[in-house]
Amino acid sequence: MTPTRQQRPHVPGARGGRGSGPRGASRAQPDVQVTALSSGSAWHERRESGANVLEIDSLEIEAVASGSAVIDDVSLALRPAEILALVGESGSGKTTVGLSVLGHFRPGLRHGGGTVTLYPSHTDRPAEMTALDDAALRRLRGARVTYIPQDPALSLNPGIRVGEQIREVLDIHNFGASAEERTERVRSVLAEVGLPGDDAYQARYPHQLSGGQQQRIGIAMAFAMYPDVLVLDEPTTGLDVTTQAQVLDTVRDMTVRHQVASLYITHDLAVVSEIADRVAVMLRGRIVEENTTEEVLGSPQHAYTRKLLAAVPDLAGRNRIGETAEPGAPAGSVHEPEAPAGSSAGFAGRPEAGSAAAAVRAAGASAVVLEVSELGLAYGENTVLDGIDLELEAGECTLLLGESGSGKTTLSRSIAGILDSYTGRVCYRGEELAKNTRQRTLDQRKQIQYIFQSPFSSLNPRRTLGQSLAVPLEMSGELNAAGRRDRVKDALDAVRLGRQFYSRRPGDLSGGERQRAAIARALVNMPSVLICDEITSALDVSVQASILALLRTLQEERGLAMLFVTHNIALARHIASRVAVLNKGVLVEAGPVDEVLDTPQHAYTRELLTNVPKL
Amino acid sequence: MIARLVVRRLLISIVILFAVSLIVFFATLLLPGDPARAILGQQATPERIAAINAQMNLDAPPWTRYFLWLGGLFTGDLGTSVATGQPVSELLGERVGASVFLMVAAALISVPAGILLGIYSALRRGKAVDSAITGISLVLAALPEFVVGIALVAFFSTTVFTILPAVTMQPPGTQVWDFPLQLVLPVAVLVLVVTPYIARMMRATMIEVLDSGYVEMARLKGVPERRVVLRHALPHAIGPVAQVIAIQLAWMAGGVVVVEFLFRYPGLGQALIDAVSYRDVQVVQAVTMIIAVIYVIVNLLADIVGILANPKLRTGGES
Incomplete structure (x- = not known):
């Protein structure tokens, strides 16, 4: 855990602005409006008390073709201003779980059982994401629950200007009261993620931005509607370390500032230690371990978690990865022997x-x-x-x-x-x-x-x-x-x-x-x-x-x-x-x-x- | 940037047309038969043949004749028909109009129909409707236009029903479009032959785009399905289809020959067939050049659509 997290500047103005202003006046049509309610609502109290914003309970997802369970008995809960990392290797089903939070199942998969319950801020009624019809899902997606995909180069539409792609979210979900307000929001959210918000920049196409900038556009799009729940699917995988550090900072900052409950999907335990409050480890469609980041990384309980940790290359070279992490190695052997005492840790066996x-x-x-x-x-x-x-x-x-x-x-x-x-x-x-x-x-x-x-x-x-x-x-x-x-x-x-x-x-x-x-x-x-x-x-x-x-x-x-x-x-x-x-x-x-x-x-x-x- | 790309394509097109004119001119020189003899027929005496040759520049060396002919093309003088003695431009004027009318009518129906069928098929991927569209379009694509034409004639004009005319009757002084019923079958044949290709290509590119990350992202943003298809998917799927449409329209310029022959439709195709059988070299040259020009223009339009559909080309190197 990085101690810097608690020291990050908290921007009260940004949050205070949520309750006031035109969004507060939009309560007239609670079913159509998906922008957040003003403070004082039941939901607001719920969030202030730190109760769950999203609950996944005994979720089961199965393959349409075989009927076999791809996701089996997964239960997770997300709380405001908290990042839960969902960790696993490719094929473990972490993206499938992440998408189910938006009520989305990729072709070939279907909901088998269990619930995904969202407590959205625009109404006092919880939404059951696996049971909603398409129209209701669309109202929540991109507004109350948003998604930041793995590869911005693939998920930004190459034929639409970036400003327009952010603006589209606001238009669809009737953000604010006027077109001017939406234009202003595009500008402000771009500034929040550290991009210039001017018209020339907004008029660019995705291919005219660097990978890091593209990912910031994705982040801006996800935060534009002040969502309650955010799903991040390996958002830094394709980025180099410097850009990755900046993007992680932005995500962390925005999550805390806007009290968003985030699900951070990744295979990179080093990133997890930088950004997450809690960690859930997935193995073949099941959660094998869930706890605070310190606990999971510091004293992992499950053999698979220990194996994953042992396999992470560290700069100091303390753990000589691969020595005991052969696939199929008995679980007991995963524990790494301490490096020889002395200053030159890890020198032996170079x-x-x-x-x-x-x-x-x-x-x-x-x-x-x-x-x-x-x-x-x-x-x-x-x-x-x-x-x-x-x-x-x-x-x-x-x-x-x-x-x-x-x-x-x-x-x-x-x-x-x-x-x-x-x-x-x-x-x-x-x-x-x-x-x-x-x-x-x-x-x-x-x-x-x-x-x-x-x-x-x-x-x-x-x-x-x-x-x-x-x-x-x-x-x-x-x-x-x-x-x-x-x-x-x-x-x-x-x-x-x-x-x-x-x-x-x-x-x-x-x-x-x-x-x-x-x-x-x-x-x-x-x-x-x-x-x-x-x-x-x-x-x-x-x-x-x-x-x-x-x-x-x-x-x-x-x-x-x-x-x-x-x-x-x-x-x-x-x-x-x-x-x-x-x-x-x-x-x-x-x-x-x-x-x-x-x-x-x-x-x-x-x-x-x-x-x-x-x- | 677009202007520069378009100008470049335009220049390439002009070079291509020059090359085509060379091939057309020297290939028609190789056609058997002597135009002067063809004109004079029984009355051919060596003096009269020489006189005609001199009058039509037939005694000049081929290069001189080529440039005279090429120069004529630019001034709208397509030469004189050997068979009728009329100026070729006069002879073809009406027929070009008739053929272009046929092609435009077919294009106006088949392009939207192909695109819509393709999109619909892609959206219903794997369902019965999709299989039906794919299967029928495959069968139609495999049939040559004269088979489709004869089948339609048998069905609608002669054997089964007799509700549509099988041939085009055009009294002098009237236009083809004065008799809409006569147009139905020729247009239908072209539409049936061209649409399957467009629909199949549209389906393939649309499926690819619908599977892309940005379409999934659009759905995860809560974009309504209609807008997902029209705004997020279609612009990317249409680019490759424009190329196929161009090839199909260009094919029509040639395929129209068979269809016109089948329905006795008084267009360019008929003129070409007549001219070849009369050894009317000037007309053959002119018709071939006109078809080549249509080919090149259609392809140029497709390239421009392709450029406009691709923001990377549109914005060029300014990144």
């Missing part, structure tokens, strides 16, 4: 201590496997990369850190020879590589392997893993069919999938299993350099932890030089021995992990480090 790397060094051979010098790339006027110098040593992992648009993927693709329009040199064991991978020698191609971000799109769904993994071997053409089969099976063993996966197809596999298969494909040619491009960012934290553990093992077993590209600085101490920070195409900082994280030299690195949410 990747550079790997036996193969040590052997290389002991032999006195030059450990530099790959050397990038003066690498630059520009598209016309637009410089993407500028003067990049980077060295990768055998048995060492370098974390290449950068936010979206920093050029990190461009750099890794240039090194791999997928992009060939760069200037500068990439040398493998002292020998300059041709720019395009097609011009490189067979051995050079085999030695440098690339793993893509999304395991869902990098494996051909029509081929078995055996077929997909044999392709690199067919390309190198050194082994016969039997030899290739053995090599592929060995690789499947090496990534802890096992050779029984040889004839399975990607469709039967989970995300983590697919990424293991993709890693195996990179390993079949026995490379010495592995480029991992955001390979864990599409995965849940517990899967990420197990993949990181696998990479550490492989690195130690094989003495691989690894470039681990990521936007998540918290992974640094868990995988890498060196860190290189890329900002707008320039390497602003590079060095050993501890040096960079403990004494960052560049302002950009320092800013990143301050904005990382901490457990």
Whole structure:
């Protein structure tokens, strides 16, 4: 829990303004009007007393096709000015529960039983969200209960100006008494979320805003009608840490200022610790644990919660994620041993201590496997990369850190020879590589392997893993069919999938299993350099932890030089021995992990480090 | 920004038309038959043939003739019909009007019908109505226009009922639209052939847009369903459909040839068929160019609709 929360400025004017003014005069048609009643009403008293604004009781949601329960016996309650985090991994049903608060069930799902009761502020009668007709639901949605979606780029209408999209909510729900008042409200809510409210800004289309600004538009839209209940569905997932910190601040501030009861859906426990008052943990459609944030994060009761916590990478590197968080690991083993006493917590077992790397060094051979010098790339006027110098040593992992648009993927693709329009040199064991991978020698191609971000799109769904993994071997053409089969099976063993996966197809596999298969494909040619491009960012934290553990093992077993590209600085101490920070195409900082994280030299690195949410 | 994009498309269209004119002119040169002989028939003597050739510039080298012809196109002089001796522009004037009337009537019915059917089908996805619309439109799309035409004639004019005329009778001095009953079947054929494509495309894009995050968001904002469809979904679904509509309208410019032949409709298509059988090169060239112009204009309009429907193109790089 951050102590700063209680110190946040409380803006009395904003709340005082709710009861007074034209909204107070709108009581004439209580069923049509959905703006809040003035103070003194029964609802107002209810809120002042801190009673529940929303109650979910024994909610059951089932799949239409099979009739099986997707959500089973979920009960939650939301109180004013309080943020309840709903935590779970993908597929746990947290979004399904969140949408049921708005009485919405996605196609293929239906309400099976239980109730979702809203106590809206515009009337004294509670509303049963699962039983209302469409018209009644529409009156509440966007007014009394609102939604902030995960990806603003997808959920803002690309063809409507942003001001108009906010204005639409006010128009539909008859906000205020006049058009002028609505115009004024659009302006004021934009100001509240920290955006300029002028006409020129309102006239922009979503594509003309940055991701952070788009999400603020989503927040403004959700707060425009002064709602009673707010559902936030992973609103910061696509944002970089700095923007995420700002958006979290805004959400927190608005929730407290307007006494909104919020349900914050996320898989990120670090974010939870920054923003939530209470936490409910979901596993396969059920709530397994619910308590205050301190209790859940500090002394988790359920094994699954402990597993989730153990899998969260922390900047300090205290818990070496993945060591015991293998999927299917017995629940009892989740508890992390304390780091060795002393100041250098977590130093033991660092990747550079790997036996193969040590052997290389002991032999006195030059450990530099790959050397990038003066690498630059520009598209016309637009410089993407500028003067990049980077060295990768055998048995060492370098974390290449950068936010979206920093050029990190461009750099890794240039090194791999997928992009060939760069200037500068990439040398493998002292020998300059041709720019395009097609011009490189067979051995050079085999030695440098690339793993893509999304395991869902990098494996051909029509081929078995055996077929997909044999392709690199067919390309190198050194082994016969039997030899290739053995090599592929060995690789499947090496990534802890096992050779029984040889004839399975990607469709039967989970995300983590697919990424293991993709890693195996990179390993079949026995490379010495592995480029991992955001390979864990599409995965849940517990899967990420197990993949990181696998990479550490492989690195130690094989003495691989690894470039681990990521936007998540918290992974640094868990995988890498060196860190290189890329900002707008320039390497602003590079060095050993501890040096960079403990004494960052560049302002950009320092800013990143301050904005990382901490457990 | 829009102006610049439109001007660019316009320039491209002009280049395309020039290329088409080259192909049309030199392809028709390859048609068998000698125009002078065709005109003179039995009375062809070498002197008279030479005289006609000189009069019609037929003795000039092909390039000179091409530029003379091209120059004529710009001044509205489409040449002289070899078969009738009349100026081609005079000969075709009325027929262009008749064909365009047929096409516009068909377009005015099929475009809204296709769009509405597509939207309705998308909104009733998976229900019986949707399956019926999808199935029937697939069958119609698979049938060539002359099959549809003959079936309609058999049903409404000859075999089953005899309530509609099967051919167009147009006394001299009257216009095709003076006899609305005669128009029903030709227009119906074009509508039946064109509508399924539009409806199917509209359904596909609409379903995609209805599944999008911003449509779900609009519903979660409490936007009434009618407004969700018209304001939030339709503008995004219509862009790709405009392209299909353009292709269909452009197809009509050519498909009208078959339909006109079937119903003896006095339009461009009839003129083209007659001209080919009389080796009337000038008319063939003119009709082909007119059809090409219609093609290009319709596609240009579709591009403009596409640009207007896309705010990223509309606002250009100003972000």
